Amino acid sequence: MGRSNRAGRARTETEPNPAAPGGPSGAARTRSQGPLARQVGSGLAELVPDRDRPHAWTLLVDGAPQSLVDLADPTYLGFEYQRRLGHVIDLAAAPGKPVTVLHLGGGALTLARYVAATRPRSRQQVAEIDTALTELVRAELPLERGWQVKVRGADARAVLERTPEGAVDLVIADVFAGARVPAHCATVEFATLAARALAPGGRYAVNITDGSALLFARSQVATLRAVFPEVCxxxxxxxxxxxxxxxxxxxxxxxxxxLDELSRRVASDSYFGRVEHGRSLADFTAGAVPATDATAAPSPAPPPGVFH
Incomplete structure (x- = not known):
C-alpha cells in the first residue's frame, strides 16, 4: 500500500519496456475515459490518471494511495515503498533469472507486473482478499499476455498457511486492511510461516507504515529478529x-x-533512504518485544491529512 510521495523510475529507459510481450490481455483503460470510482469490498476504489505519464494510473481506496501502474512500462515504480521493494526483487537472483514469488496483498498488482517484466518466466501467486478489487484491476489495468500471475481471493495468512515448505524464492507482504497492517499478519507466527515457505536462500520482505514513536515498527523488527537471523x-x-x-x-x-548492494541502490535512488542493520538496528529496536498472536495489534492509523 502506498503511503509516500511519488518518485522517478526504477529503470533509465524512456521508451515503453520491451520486456512486456504482446500488450495487455484485454482492453486497457485510456486517459480519455477519465477517472473511475467503484465500490469494492475494502471501500471506494478510484483509478485516477497520472498527470505526467499518459498510460499510468493511481489506485486509491477510500482516498489512500495503494498502487501506481504504468501500462506502457511495468518496470516503472512510482511510489517510494514500491521502489525499495523493487531493489529487493532485483537482488533476489541474478539479473533476468526467473523466480517464484508469493505476494501477500495485491492492490493493482504493480510489483507482480515488475517481476514479470524484469524476470520473464517467473511464477507468481498473489493473495488478495478483495476479489471485487482484483476484478476491477484486471478489467481496467489488464496484465500482459503470457505472464504467470495467479491471483487468489483469500486472506493472506490463509494462503501463507497453505503454501508448501520451501516453495518460493521471495515472499512480499504488503497487507493492509484499510490503511493499517492487520494484527494477524504482523506476528511471530506469521513470520514463521513465511520462513517455512521460503526456499534455501529465499527472502521475506515486508511493507509497513508507522510514525512518531515508531512503536509498531520497533515491535516488527523484534518480531522478525525472533524468527530470522538476518534482518534489515x-x-x-x-x-x-x-x-x-x-x-x-x-x-x-x-x-x-x-547489504552493500542494497545500501548502494537505496543511497543512489531519487528517494532519500537509509538501510539499518546489525547494531544500529538492534539500537532502533530499543527493547521492543516481538508481537505474537496473543499480543499483536494493528499498525497505527495514519494521521489526518497524510495523503493530501
Whole structure:
C-alpha cells in the first residue's frame, strides 16, 4: 500500500519496456475515459490518471494511495515503498533469472507486473482478499499476455498457511486492511510461516507504515529478529526519526543479505533512504518485544491529512 510521495523510475529507459510481450490481455483503460470510482469490498476504489505519464494510473481506496501502474512500462515504480521493494526483487537472483514469488496483498498488482517484466518466466501467486478489487484491476489495468500471475481471493495468512515448505524464492507482504497492517499478519507466527515457505536462500520482505514513536515498527523488527537471523530495515531518515508518518521496508532471511548492494541502490535512488542493520538496528529496536498472536495489534492509523 502506498503511503509516500511519488518518485522517478526504477529503470533509465524512456521508451515503453520491451520486456512486456504482446500488450495487455484485454482492453486497457485510456486517459480519455477519465477517472473511475467503484465500490469494492475494502471501500471506494478510484483509478485516477497520472498527470505526467499518459498510460499510468493511481489506485486509491477510500482516498489512500495503494498502487501506481504504468501500462506502457511495468518496470516503472512510482511510489517510494514500491521502489525499495523493487531493489529487493532485483537482488533476489541474478539479473533476468526467473523466480517464484508469493505476494501477500495485491492492490493493482504493480510489483507482480515488475517481476514479470524484469524476470520473464517467473511464477507468481498473489493473495488478495478483495476479489471485487482484483476484478476491477484486471478489467481496467489488464496484465500482459503470457505472464504467470495467479491471483487468489483469500486472506493472506490463509494462503501463507497453505503454501508448501520451501516453495518460493521471495515472499512480499504488503497487507493492509484499510490503511493499517492487520494484527494477524504482523506476528511471530506469521513470520514463521513465511520462513517455512521460503526456499534455501529465499527472502521475506515486508511493507509497513508507522510514525512518531515508531512503536509498531520497533515491535516488527523484534518480531522478525525472533524468527530470522538476518534482518534489515529501509526507510527515509525522517521516518526513522519519527518526524513524519511513512513506509518502512523490512527484509529478512536465513542467510546474509546483500547489504552493500542494497545500501548502494537505496543511497543512489531519487528517494532519500537509509538501510539499518546489525547494531544500529538492534539500537532502533530499543527493547521492543516481538508481537505474537496473543499480543499483536494493528499498525497505527495514519494521521489526518497524510495523503493530501
Amino acid at each position: 530495515l529501509v526507510a527515509d531518515p525522517a521516518v526513522l526519526r519519527g518526524k513524519r508518518f511513512g513506509n518502512l521496508i523490512l527484509v529478512a532471511a536465513q542467510q546474509p543479505l546483500p
